[in-house]
Amino acid sequence: MIALGLEGSANKLGIGLIQHPPGYGRDPTIRAKILSNIRHTFVSPPGTGFLPKDTALHHREWAVKLIKQALKESGVSWRDVDCICYTRGPGMGAPLQSVAVVARMLSMLWNKPLVGVNHCVGHIEMGREITGAENPIVLYVSGGNTQVIAYAEQRYRIFGEALDIAVGNCLDRFARTLNISNDPAPGYNIEQLAKQGKTLLDLPYAVKGMDCSFSGILASIDSLAREHLNPNGTPKNTDPPPSDPPITPSDLCFSLQETLFSMLVETTERAMSHVNSSQVLIVGGVGCNLRLQEMMGIMARDRGGSVYGTDERFCIDNGIMIAHAGLCGFSVGEGVVQVEEAGVTQRFRTDEVWVRWRD
Amino acid sequence: MVGSCMTFSDLEILAALSIRSLPWGGGNLMFPTLKYVYLLHTPSSPPPPAPPITITMSDPTPIKTLIKQGAEAHLYRTTFLTPSHPALLKHRPSKAYRHPILDARLTKHRCLSEARLLVRMRRELDRSRIISVGERGGGGVTVPAVYFVDEARGEIYMEWITGQTLREVLDQALLHTTPLTSSPPACPSTQQDLLYLMTRIGSAIAAMHAVHVIHGDLTTSNIMIRAPPPGAPGDGELVLIDFGLGAVSASDEDMAVDLYVLERAFISTHPRAEEMFKEVLVGYEKGMGKKGAQVMRRLAEVRFRGRKRSMLG
Numbered sequence A: 001m002i003a004l005g006l007e008g009s010a011n012k013l014g015i016g017l018i019q020h021p022p023g024y025g026r027d028p029t030i031r032a033k034i035l036s037n038i039r040h041t042f043v044s045p046p047g048t049g050f051l052p053k054d055t056a057l058h059h060r061e062w063a064v065k066l067i068k069q070a071l072k073e074s075g076v077s078w079r080d081v082d083c084i085c086y087t088r089g090p091g092m093g094a095p096l097q098s099v100a101v102v103a104r105m106l107s108m109l110w111n112k113p114l115v116g117v118n119h120c121v122g123h124i125e126m127g128r129e130i131t132g133a134e135n136p137i138v139l140y141v142s143g144g145n146t147q148v149i150a151y152a153e154q155r156y157r158i159f160g161e162a163l164d165i166a167v168g169n170c171l172d173r174f175a176r177t178l179n180i181s182n183d184p185a186p187g188y189n190i191e192q193l194a195k196q197g198k199t200l201l202d203l204p205y206a207v208k209g210m211d212c213s214f215s216g217i218l219a220s221i222d223s224l225a226r227e228h229l230n231p232n233g234t235p236k237n238t239d240p241p242p243s244d245p246p247i248t249p250s251d252l253c254f255s256l257q258e259t260l261f262s263m264l265v266e267t268t269e270r271a272m273s274h275v276n277s278s279q280v281l282i283v284g285g286v287g288c289n290l291r292l293q294e295m296m297g298i299m300a301r302d303r304g305g306s307v308y309g310t311d312e313r314f315c316i317d318n319g320i321m322i323a324h325a326g327l328c329g330f331s332v333g334e335g336v337v338q339v340e341e342a343g344v345t346q347r348f349r350t351d352e353v354w355v356r357w358r359d
Numbered sequence B: 001m002v003g004s005c006m007t008f009s010d011l012e013i014l015a016a017l018s019i020r021s022l023p024w025g026g027g028n029l030m031f032p033t034l035k036y037v038y039l040l041h042t043p044s045s046p047p048p049p050a051p052p053i054t055i056t057m058s059d060p061t062p063i064k065t066l067i068k069q070g071a072e073a074h075l076y077r078t079t080f081l082t083p084s085h086p087a088l089l090k091h092r093p094s095k096a097y098r099h100p101i102l103d104a105r106l107t108k109h110r111c112l113s114e115a116r117l118l119v120r121m122r123r124e125l126d127r128s129r130i131i132s133v134g135e136r137g138g139g140g141v142t143v144p145a146v147y148f149v150d151e152a153r154g155e156i157y158m159e160w161i162t163g164q165t166l167r168e169v170l171d172q173a174l175l176h177t178t179p180l181t182s183s184p185p186a187c188p189s190t191q192q193d194l195l196y197l198m199t200r201i202g203s204a205i206a207a208m209h210a211v212h213v214i215h216g217d218l219t220t221s222n223i224m225i226r227a228p229p230p231g232a233p234g235d236g237e238l239v240l241i242d243f244g245l246g247a248v249s250a251s252d253e254d255m256a257v258d259l260y261v262l263e264r265a266f267i268s269t270h271p272r273a274e275e276m277f278k279e280v281l282v283g284y285e286k287g288m289g290k291k292g293a294q295v296m297r298r299l300a301e302v303r304f305r306g307r308k309r310s311m312l313g
Ligand SMILES: Nc1ncnc2c1ncn2[C@@H]1O[C@H](COP(=O)(O)OP(=O)(O)O)[C@@H](O)[C@H]1O
Pocket: B068, B069, B070, B071, B072, B073, B074, B075, B088, B090, B144, B158, B159, B160, B161, B162, B165, B221, B222, B241, B242, B243, B244
């Protein structure tokens, strides 16, 4: 079985083709085969975020080009495709819409069934497939979502989550404060700056059980930036010069990462302890961050467990995860929709999906 | 051995001990709040005529047995002062994954905050005289007595609670009963007992909120049920534990978030227990009196915010 996956819930347009060989799902040694996985990202200028309208336009412009390229790379014909999977939500309305229109069009053009996929479930299923983690606690961290998830009784249940803004959003917004580039991703550039950071500044640490709050940290790091940096990002010269070395943008990025990631690791550890699990899987764009993976690894090791992460091909939004999760659903009839009903929804909780393909 | 025939007051014992004679070396015996350090306390039956006792430090190196690796701490069963007095040692080890400065700050803060809140709860619950929660009687609500705190090492010695966590009780109960929503119930008496336990848990949380303590990490692993006295199954005293993330607050929002955290802990670990959580809220609302309805309204808001939150991929 072969599925085409279309993802466009935020600023990345991702197209992927996946194959589940015969016996997939029954025989654990049979793995899914990635036929192609390509992506094009809408990058907004430094200091700005991506707006729904511009992002939707970007997706419309690139969709056909990317689909053609994906089919070519995969070496399969559109005739071999068994279903077309698209992101139903959650995400930004306009970009989701653009991609859904493309999915409906292809479905009618090729006469293939349509499968609507929950974006978060896409991340989780792809992470499990790539890493082989069987029943891990999942930390899902991206620009729009921060969730600690555990599987029970055919649902991905949300244990803990961000009470206000998502962790990726916090990083992205601080990148705007520092006016650093959004290319390839604001979080990536913060990660590089943080490597040079030395001084740990005190930031609020807001863990409530398995939930986190990040808006207080953002406000606080923003005001530290105003206090220590000139508008052009260079350290302020104070008179008289301070005895300690001046605070640099790197120190700020370092402090921000250390604090945010400690909170994420801590809440994940709480969930692991609560359900007696020793595996962690990190998915979502922020999951690419090597410092986060390192911290999570140390925690898991101290609990006698291990951490599973993926690289940017699968962590960052992509089409292959939509194809994969869609195909898992398709095999049991979950998520299959008629063209007339193939809409999108900005709000779509991870735990709303009936994970019928798992025991 | 000592516990049942105490003739000294707690204060006298503490005064008799110099800090240096403690097997752990330094640390604080919570002196500022000395009278709330419940040492070897004797809960029930009046003491029999006491033979003169001598307290000797016969427990120079108490045996420590690791019983659990909790969410953030290591828990040991050990003894305190004498080899026959059981105690729980909660140690927050330093976390290698986080920056040492942040680690030291958090460990110290959590340790002190937990000890302070335990002491506060103990005092306030005592004052508000909640001896039983729920109509049908049954034990009240309490917290473990704090024996000894060494925040630099991240250690708290506290009363050993013989019993089970709510998590364990639910795991066992749900293994033996059919989902609560299905009728007819397979085993009504067990189900009724369970539902009653839920109401009592609601009242216990209300009692905590009534003295303006916010738990911060309410889960089914952080509520214990003391092994009930023989003849009164299921109605053992409720013991709230793990106050490291707690705070003092009287705001509706904080109380509602406490309930929201517990609700999700319930649903995510015991999907079939969803119905039971409603009973927790019934007990809570009743226990809170006038403020109950207010917190319930706030809880609805917090839930709504939760559902709304998942907006961006
Ligand atoms: N006073 C106590 N007596 C007996 N067992 C306890 C006591 N306190 C905690 N425990 C057990 O240890 C577990 C973890 O303790 P807790 O204080 O919640 O630590 P953590 O912060 O690591 O979760 C509890 O779920 C309970 O089973």
